[in-house]
Amino acid sequence: MAEPDGTPLSRVQRKERTRRAILDAALDLSDESTLAAISLRQVAKQVGIVPTAFYRHFDSIDALGLALVDESFASLRTMIRDIRRGDPTLAEIVDRSVTVLVDHVHHQRAHFLFIARERAAGPPGVREAVNQQIGLIERDLATDLARLPGTDLWSTEDLRVLSNLMVTAMVATAEAILGAADRPDVEKQLVEQARTQLRMVLVGALNWRSKP
Numbered sequence: 518m519a520e521p522d523g524t525p526l527s528r529v530q531r532k533e534r535t536r537r538a539i540l541d542a543a544l545d546l547s548d549e550s551t552l553a554a555i556s557l558r559q560v561a562k563q564v565g566i567v568p569t570a571f572y573r574h575f576d577s578i579d580a581l582g583l584a585l586v587d588e589s590f591a592s593l594r595t596m597i598r599d600i601r602r603g604d605p606t607l608a609e610i611v612d613r614s615v616t617v618l619v620d621h622v623h624h625q626r627a628h629f630l631f632i633a634r635e636r637a638a639g640p641p642g643v644r645e646a647v648n649q650q651i652g653l654i655e656r657d658l659a660t661d662l663a664r665l666p667g668t669d670l671w672s673t674e675d676l677r678v679l680s681n682l683m684v685t686a687m688v689a690t691a692e693a694i695l696g697a698a699d700r701p702d703v704e705k706q707l708v709e710q711a712r713t714q715l716r717m718v719l720v721g722a723l724n725w726r727s728k729p
Contacts, residue, residue: 536574538564540588543581544627551639552582582635582643589628590650593621598657607665607723611715618687619708622694633692651688655680672727679722686714 542563546555557578561568575581596617605613622629636647658680662668668676690711697703 532573535564535566535570539566539571539574539581540585543578543585544631547631547634548627551634552578552643553638553640579640579642582640583646585628585631586635586643586646586650589625589632590654592625593618594650594654594657596621597654607719608716610661611712611719614683614687615690615708615711615715618691618711619694619704622691626695629691629695633695651684655684658683667723670727671725675725675727679718682718683715686711686718 539560542560543552543555546559546563555578557571558568560578560581561571575584597614632647635643639647655677659673659676662676662680663671671679690707693707694704697707
């Protein structure tokens, strides 16, 4: 392997490129099915390596799936965390969150398709990892909600319930957008529906009082 200008790659660079190729091949192969239906040999063949070379990067297909889950959520969690900085209002949080989610679905479509499939029918360990990552987003959101005016007297459990409602709605919106590929009119309707839904949840939440 070499750079486009002919500069030879170091061993570390070659290893990283092969690892990246394996991840991309798994995403491509899982476009029509879940990881449970993909074999190590299929991935190795698509990358152009012998099956034994796969093990220099991942212990198993499940381990490969866990790496894809981490990669799929890493940038999304960072972006969602960033939009809640600077003391935004609840309405601003809703608008920014929906905008970021839609943009991320478009730019990371393969990763979102992977998450949607594996969350529903992937190997048990991968499904659990997806749910754990969604749980981390919920906990991040609950922590931020606790800092907003009007929620200071809420219980920890009620903050968790609200964040769960919001994140569940966002996940459903992302999956609906994936199903509306190349239909901008439908996507626009879904996005407006998501904003309305979250605003309605927040209107009710702001009038909520936790049990003493």
